[in-house]
Amino acid sequence: MVDKKIYVAGHRGMVGSAILRKLEARRNAGEALTIITRKHSELDLIDQKAVRVFMEAEKPDVVILAAAKVGGIHANNTYPAEFIYQNLMIECNVIQEAFSAGVRKLLQLGSSCIYPKEAPQPMREDALLTGILESTNEPYAIAKIAGIKLCESYNRQYGTDYRSVMPTNLYGPGDNFHPQNSHVLPALIRRFHEAALEKAREVVIWGSGTPMREFLHVDDMAEASLFVLDLDKDIYARNTLTMLSHINVGSGQEISIAELAKMVAEVTGFSGRITTDPSKPDGTMRKLMDGTRLAEMGWRASISLKDGLEETYKWFLTSEASYRS
Ligand SMILES: NC(=O)C1=CN([C@@H]2O[C@H](COP(=O)(O)OP(=O)(O)OC[C@H]3O[C@@H](n4cnc5c(N)ncnc54)[C@H](OP(=O)(O)O)[C@@H]3O)[C@@H](O)[C@H]2O)C=CC1
Numbered sequence: 560m561v562d563k564k565i566y567v568a569g570h571r572g573m574v575g576s577a578i579l580r581k582l583e584a585r586r587n588a589g590e591a592l593t594i595i596t597r598k599h600s601e602l603d604l605i606d607q608k609a610v611r612v613f614m615e616a617e618k619p620d621v622v623i624l625a626a627a628k629v630g631g632i633h634a635n636n637t638y639p640a641e642f643i644y645q646n647l648m649i650e651c652n653v654i655q656e657a658f659s660a661g662v663r664k665l666l667q668l669g670s671s672c673i674y675p676k677e678a679p680q681p682m683r684e685d686a687l688l689t690g691i692l693e694s695t696n697e698p699y700a701i702a703k704i705a706g707i708k709l710c711e712s713y714n715r716q717y718g719t720d721y722r723s724v725m726p727t728n729l730y731g732p733g734d735n736f737h738p739q740n741s742h743v744l745p746a747l748i749r750r751f752h753e754a755a756l757e758k759a760r761e762v763v764i765w766g767s768g769t770p771m772r773e774f775l776h777v778d779d780m781a782e783a784s785l786f787v788l789d790l791d792k793d794i795y796a797r798n799t800l801t802m803l804s805h806i807n808v809g810s811g812q813e814i815s816i817a818e819l820a821k822m823v824a825e826v827t828g829f830s831g832r833i834t835t836d837p838s839k840p841d842g843t844m845r846k847l848m849d850g851t852r853l854a855e856m857g858w859r860a861s862i863s864l865k866d867g868l869e870e871t872y873k874w875f876l877t878s879e880a881s882y883r884s
Pocket residue numbers: 568569570571572573574575598599600602603604605624625626627628629645649668669670671726727728729730733734735742
């Protein structure tokens with residue numbers, strides 16, 4: 560039997576590395592798979608010519624696009640040009656050059672920020688393009704919406720099978736713990752850990768603490784990604800809006816940022832005061848995914864926030880030396 564050749568773009572990132580672990584486990588269990596990867600330093604996905612040469616040489620059967628310019632609320636708000644430009648370029652280059660090289664099947668990752676700021680909760684897939692976006696991450700969201708529309712358009716015109724999963728806020732081993740540019744969960748792990756070590760009396764969290772967020776462990780996300788990729792085309796098509804469009808992936812559980820901070824304080828052993836900094840943006844007040852479509856097809860998250868947080872803190876403790884700067 561000929562191996563199926565899968566290219567994982569972004570295999571050193573949090574999600575890409577989790578997908579790679581799952582694919583390697585499948586291969587080790589006997590599945591006929593050849594997995595291709597390239598580091599960012601070996602292949603810059605913003606460089607269209609380089610992507611073309613790579614796709615033509617490798618001609619993968621399947622592409623998983625988990626490479627992107629990613630960051631939390633502060634990074635999105637501070638570097639909007641980088642977020643829109645790099646993400647548009649990566650999506651255009653990978654999708655177009657995969658198509659030119661004959662790739663029929665592709666899965667790309669979007670984000671829950673594609674939905675309007677005031678979308679009815681929980682947010683269904685058909686809330687897309689029904690209202691204005693949250694200003695802190697509008698440029699990134701526009702790029703992610705373009706990614707969905709690129710896939711839909713190639714499916715419509717060329718009959719390809721390019722699918723899009725829209726994850727809620729993710730966390731887990733391999734996350735970015737940068738003090739300013741990361742997402743809230745890793746940022747708080749780092750801040751509370753350092754405060755506990757220093758026996759600090761206070762930890763400040765950004766914004767009002769009242770926004771709600773839904774968190775999903777990256778291993779659940781990796782599993783959901785492969786689940787969607789493996790779905791029979793007819794079943795997937797029946798459960799998406801049009802042209803094998805996007806599908807939500809969430810845990811179904813939401814928590815306020817203030818409650819999350821209390822959980823992180825407990826896990827890291829911090830017993831001081833938690834205060835808020837209203838000068839920092841709250842971003843969207845609520846963004847709970849409606850995961851009905853995926854649940855009806857048979858997938859649900861399995862890792863609780865408490866277990867996932869404890870595991871991620873352990874990973875952080877053993878990987879502190881690899882802080883990204
Ligand atoms: N983390 C989260 O909470 C969420 C993530 N997502 C989506 O999931 C996907 C994966 O995110 P995540 O794993 O968290 O992000 P990471 O930042 O951990 O990983 C992204 C990866 O993409 C690589 N990359 C970035 N730019 C380029 C480029 N020009 N050429 C080649 N490689 C590049 C990075 O390499 P390097 O580090 O060397 O630059 C990195 O390995 C993204 O599409 C993101 O939008 C969606 C919702 C929530």
